[in-house]
Amino acid sequence: MELHPGDATVLRWSSSSFLTPITCSKKVLNEQKHEKWRRPPWFCRAAEKIAEKVSKGLQKASNNELSRILRTEAAIKAIERKASSKKHKNLWPKAVLEALDEAIKGSRWESALKIFGLLRKQHWYEPRCQTYTKLLMMLGKCRKVKQASLLFDVMLSDGLRPTIDVYTALVNVYGLSGLFDQAFSTIDDMKSVYDCQPDVHTYSILISCCIKHRRFDLIRQILADMSYLGIKCNAVIYNTMIDGYGKAKLFELMEKLLSEMIESVTCLPDVFTLNSFIWSYGNCGKIEKMERWYEEFQLMGVRPDERTFNILIRSYGKAAMYEKMESVLNFMKKRFISLTVVTFNTIIDIFGRAGNIEKMDTLFLKMKHEGMKPSTVTYCSLVNAYSKAGKLYRVNSILRQVENSDVVLDTPFFNCIISAYGRVGDVDKMNKLFLLMKEKNCEPDNITFATMIQAYNAQGMIEAAQDVESEMSAAKDSSRVFLPI
Numbered sequence: 001m002e003l004h005p006g007d008a009t010v011l012r013w014s015s016s017s018f019l020t021p022i023t024c025s026k027k028v029l030n031e032q033k034h035e036k037w038r039r040p041p042w043f044c045r046a047a048e049k050i051a052e053k054v055s056k057g058l059q060k061a062s063n064n065e066l067s068r069i070l071r072t073e074a075a076i077k078a079i080e081r082k083a084s085s086k087k088h089k090n091l092w093p094k095a096v097l098e099a100l101d102e103a104i105k106g107s108r109w110e111s112a113l114k115i116f117g118l119l120r121k122q123h124w125y126e127p128r129c130q131t132y133t134k135l136l137m138m139l140g141k142c143r144k145v146k147q148a149s150l151l152f153d154v155m156l157s158d159g160l161r162p163t164i165d166v167y168t169a170l171v172n173v174y175g176l177s178g179l180f181d182q183a184f185s186t187i188d189d190m191k192s193v194y195d196c197q198p199d200v201h202t203y204s205i206l207i208s209c210c211i212k213h214r215r216f217d218l219i220r221q222i223l224a225d226m227s228y229l230g231i232k233c234n235a236v237i238y239n240t241m242i243d244g245y246g247k248a249k250l251f252e253l254m255e256k257l258l259s260e261m262i263e264s265v266t267c268l269p270d271v272f273t274l275n276s277f278i279w280s281y282g283n284c285g286k287i288e289k290m291e292r293w294y295e296e297f298q299l300m301g302v303r304p305d306e307r308t309f310n311i312l313i314r315s316y317g318k319a320a321m322y323e324k325m326e327s328v329l330n331f332m333k334k335r336f337i338s339l340t341v342v343t344f345n346t347i348i349d350i351f352g353r354a355g356n357i358e359k360m361d362t363l364f365l366k367m368k369h370e371g372m373k374p375s376t377v378t379y380c381s382l383v384n385a386y387s388k389a390g391k392l393y394r395v396n397s398i399l400r401q402v403e404n405s406d407v408v409l410d411t412p413f414f415n416c417i418i419s420a421y422g423r424v425g426d427v428d429k430m431n432k433l434f435l436l437m438k439e440k441n442c443e444p445d446n447i448t449f450a451t452m453i454q455a456y457n458a459q460g461m462i463e464a465a466q467d468v469e470s471e472m473s474a475a476k477d478s479s480r481v482f483l484p485i
Contacts, residue, residue, distance in 0.1 A: 093124060104134050108441060109142045113151075120158075127158035129166050136169035140176045148173040164190070168202045175209025180218060183209065187225075197229070204237045211244030235261075239272045246280025254280065262300075274302050275311055282315025290315060306337060310346050317350030325350070339370075345377045352385030360385055374405075376413040387420035395420050411442045415451060422455030427464075430455060444475065 096119050103112035116135060119125055132155045139148040152170060155162070162170075167190045174183035183206060190198045203226050210218045219241065226233070238261050245254040254277070261267050274297040281290040294304075294312075309332055316325035325347075332339065344367040351360040364382065367374065379398055386394040395417065402409065414437040421429040430452065437444060449472040456465035 091118070091122060093122070096122065100131075104138045107138055107142055109139055109144055109147065112138060113147065127155070127160050129155070129160055129163045132160070133163075133165045133169045136166065136173055140169065140173035143177050145173060145177050145179060162193075162196065164196050164199060164202065167196055167198075168205055171202060172205050172209065175206055176212070178209075178213045178215075180210070180213075180215060198231075200226075200231050200234055200237070203231060204234070204240060207237055208240050211240060214244075214248060216244070216248070216250070233264075233267065235267045235270060235272075238267055239270075239276060242273060243276040243280075246276050247283075249280070249284060251280065269297065269300060269302060271302055271305050271308065273297070274304065275307050278308065278315070279311045282311060283318070285319055287315065287319055287321065306340060306343070309337065310340075310342050313343065314346045314350065317347065317354075320354070339372075341367075341372050341375055341378070344372055345375065345381065348378060349381040352381045355385070355389060357385060357389055357391070374407065376407060376410050379407070380413055380416040383416050383420050387423060392420065392424055392426075409440050409442060411437070411445055411448070414440075414442055415445070415447045418448060419451045422451050422458075425455070425459055427455060427459060427461065444472075446472070449475075 096115065100112060100115045100119060103115055112135060116131070119131075120127075132151065135151055136148055139145075139151065148170065152162075152166075155166070167186060171183050171186050174180070174186060187198050187202070187206070190196045190202070203222060207219060207222055210216070210222070223233070238257055242254050242257050245251075245257065258269060258273065258277075261269050261273065274294070277293045277297070278290045281287075281293060290312075294308075298304075309328055312328045313325050316322070316328065329339075332343075344363060348360050348363050348367070351357075351363065360382070364374070364378070367378070379402055382398055383395050386392065386398070399417065402413075414433060418430050418433050418437075421427075421433065434444070434448070434452065437448070449468055452468045453465045456462070456468065
């Protein structure tokens with residue numbers, strides 16, 4: 001299968017049919033017209049110069065990105081070192097605030113809290129609820145409940161009154177960690193403060209947390225609470241619930257919510273609703289239903305976006321319907337919809353899972369040739385495919401590529417590559433990668449520890465497996481944090 005235009009079958013962007021064959025009757029005439037025109041030599045030379053400039057521009061952009069990452073890392077480390085000292089109490093505000101902002105964006109919670117501690121020591125420091133809100137949201141994302149509770153106490157000691165945003169961030173912390181009793185208790189605390197009543201944003205975050213933890217039993221209670229306070233569901237809440245029900249394969253509830261959206265008039269379905277529907281049906285192989293709902297949404301006037309096409313490609317690829325997958329790609333090309341990194345990642349993963357290594361490698365080279373920078377998702381797909389195909393030497397090649405690039409490594413990538421070496425019993429390499437993971441400030445998670453324990457047990461290294469279990473328990477129980485109070 002070739003991934004290029006030339007097929008007479010395309011996706012018709014209309015409400016009459018999802019996949020309708022269209023015969024391109026003017027194709028031959030158009031080809032004859034193109035054959036009569038020959039590019040002059042000056043045109044070719046100009047095209048070569050433009051291509052050269054684009055290549056240099058991409059290289060320069062990559063170098064600039066790497067330089068920015070290195071500067072950011074250096075700035076954060078420099079501020080961290082000063083945070084450990086009691087001398088620095090009148091630092092330049094911009095340097096401290098930028099370092100804090102970058103640490104929060106990167107979810108480096110330990111660095112962020114150290115820098116925040118340094119910030120509070122400065123003579124020019126003025127406590128602000130916005131800063132606490134950002135830190136709490138970050139801690140929620142990192143599932144650091146104890147640190148968030150301590151931070152909330154520090155905010156109170158600074159003489160600040162919690163705002164709606166602060167309370168909402170605290171609800172997010174408890175909700176993401178699955179501590180719904182505390183989350184609902186925080187909502188009750190909000191109700192007791194006259195100017196901090198929970199709003200639609202607070203409830204949308206709580207519902208999102210319930211969906212992520214599959215606590216659908218709590219949804220009705222939340223909706224009843226909203227109704228009592230006179231808060232109506234908006235499009236965000238509807239789409240969050242539809243997406244959650246769809247991923248849980250609760251299709252009846254999903255379609256019922258869609259009917260409610262249409263009847264509400266004020267919250268009509270949009271492209272997010274469309275994407276949730278086709279992902280839900282496509283992911284479990286219900287291709288006909290996926291195509292029918294795609295057509296229904298077009299009748300409602302909802303137009304697809306890039307993510308819609310990526311979902312279609314993934315669904316067809318997962319069902320091994322490669323001709324339809326190619327039709328979507330051809331349609332995108334004819335509509336001048338550029339392939340993104342996500343699109344390439346999706347196709348690479350499809351062929352990798354199918355064991356078509358040659359096609360996967362071709363697409364990976366094409367991706368880089370078109371100026372797309374591979375992400376950790378790309379490399380994870382490649383590593384998984386090579387590992388399953390028994391081509392571990394190719395995994396070594398991927399490691400070298402990553403080391404020589406500016407890709408920011410994350411925990412899923414290390415989990416993937418540790419699993420690859422653990423599967424073949426190369427525990428020495430696995431241990432080295434585990435140490436590298438810590439050097440790169442990527443926190444091991446349950447998947448990391450489980451993978452290593454399984455690998456050690458398979459090799460009969462019982463003591464090593466027990467050591468990893470002890471480290472996993474220590475990581476869970478650890479609550480050490482820098483918080484000046």
